[in-house]
Amino acid sequence: LWEVKGKLRMLNRTYLAWGDLFYEAPDGGTLAVTASYLAETSENDRRGAFDVHDDTLFRRVGGRADVRAPLFADNVLSAGLDVGMVELVNEGDVLDGRSIPTWDSLPLADYGLPIIHVDPRLVVPDGAVYVEDDWQGIVGGLDARLGLRWSFANPTGQQLLSPRIGLAYSFPT
DSSP: OOOOOSEEEEEEEEEEEEEEEEEEOTTSOEEEEEEEEEEEEEEEEEESSSEEEEEEEEEEEEEEEEEEEEEETTEEEEEEEEEEEEEEEEEEEEEOOTTSOTTOOOOSSOOOOOEEEEOOEEEEEEEEEEEEEEEOOSSTTEEEEEEEEEEEEOTTOOOEEEEEEEEEEOOOO
């Protein structure tokens, strides 16, 4: 038998708006600019042996610009910039589960844990710049892509450099 005495209510919403501008040059190059707004809200209400309620909000306003320029017949150079502002808010009453090991998965029941009130708000910029070089048909059906991404603003406050290389081979069909 399994019986629930109480109330469990969860409500999640997502709001998204964006606008795009795209330009294709006569030489085959392109410019794409995007502006966006994303908001996600979550409401959790648990009533029973204990009563807790918390609301979470994630919001990001940002913009992105991407440029693709053909250098040779089989070579395209791409670069882009992505910037934005992120807001994360969590407010309400939650169970203080710090005494429970992270690997333990307990059911929804009263374990005598204290209820604490939280109200943190985090607002941080985020942004990154990237550059990629695509080579097609190096030898037969072999393609290569070299790239570098630099994240200069993020919630950790650290600058991150991400190099990458990829190879792809198209088999004859």
